[in-house]
Amino acid sequence: MAVIYMDNNATTKVDPAVLEEMLPYFSEQYGNPSSMHTFGGKVGRVLTQARERVAAAFNCHPDEVIFNACGTEGDNTAIRSALASQPDKRHIVTTRVEHPAVLNLAKHLERKGYEATYLGVDEQGRLDLDELRDAIRHDTALVSVMYANNETGTVFPIQEVAQIAKERGALVHTDAVQVLGKIPFDLKTLPVDFLAVSGHKVHAPKGVGALFVRKGVQFRPFMLGGHQERGRRAGTENTTGIIGLGKACEIASANIAHENSVVKALRDRLEKGLMAAVPDTRVNGDPDNRLPNTTSLAFQYVEGESILLMLDAFGVCASSGSACTSGSLEPSHVLRAMGVPFTYAHGSIRFSLSRFNTEADVDVVIKELPPIIKRLREISPFGRGGQHQPADCTC
């Protein structure tokens, strides 16, 4: 059975062109880029090219790019650096809908005596910029706001967020893990100090990421050891991963128009097809500012996990939008923050497409999913034929 992969916000397939660039560096050109000999030096030059490619995608200087292992590392490094470089400032501002890479660090920092303010979102997942203005204090070291949400695809107004933070004297970090290759950004005009991306979300392999640190911003490394990355991230470089990320960035920049026309049209076809075929369905997220590849659909009165299992039988890979993790009945923190009613939150499914999806993929889902929902609603205690109709609690 063919796999219909629509879980690209979780991870992506390595692009064959990316893999091809990487392959010689596993077994033929395996030198250490820090070595003095020519063999290692050759790899060093390829890393320089990869850094230039990433910098070109970001429109920043190559020296502003630090390679690391993943988006989580970039987020942690930025937040910790901002606090370590400003010891008199012990407050950060972030949002209630960040990825755990930011949220769990913020909670950890609170336990260590720092203070954190978590901005709320409205029912479409949007921020209130006045709330942000009010939250920034004289001792705010950093504002860390994600560029786009991984569950709903809602895109935050990072330009405005960064301007507000700068005016009030705070550093700014944005988690752009879901944005690279999906919407264009330009670090010459976007006034953030830190920006984190991850290779495996952009058709490069897992285990590589990059953190932009603006020139002139004080930086405190997270990893101490060797002098790699000009002393800013110790540890022998993941050369193959970095080469892959460089190539993936080059392809991502060339494909951004395709992403916002062809991939977006596929997403819209899927969304419209399902909305037309399944009553009591709604879209989670901001319809006007959304990643072009993402739709989070809430099917009332069904369990997301049951939908996923039944879709799996057709080879369809989607995600329950991180809802109901590991058997708990709690909907995801993002849907809770948005106040999505209980009966919708539990039936939320995220489809995230990529340039490797086809119209045929979309049409399989439009054909197979409506009968699945119908069947599940028939057997659901909360379904239309059921006895128990819970009040719509906003969890």
Ligand SMILES: Cc1ncc(COP(=O)(O)O)c(C=O)c1O
């Ligand atoms: C918005 C966001 N931030 C951070 C991460 C973490 O990235 P990584 O898996 O590379 O650590 C993810 C991954 O799901 C994400 O979606």
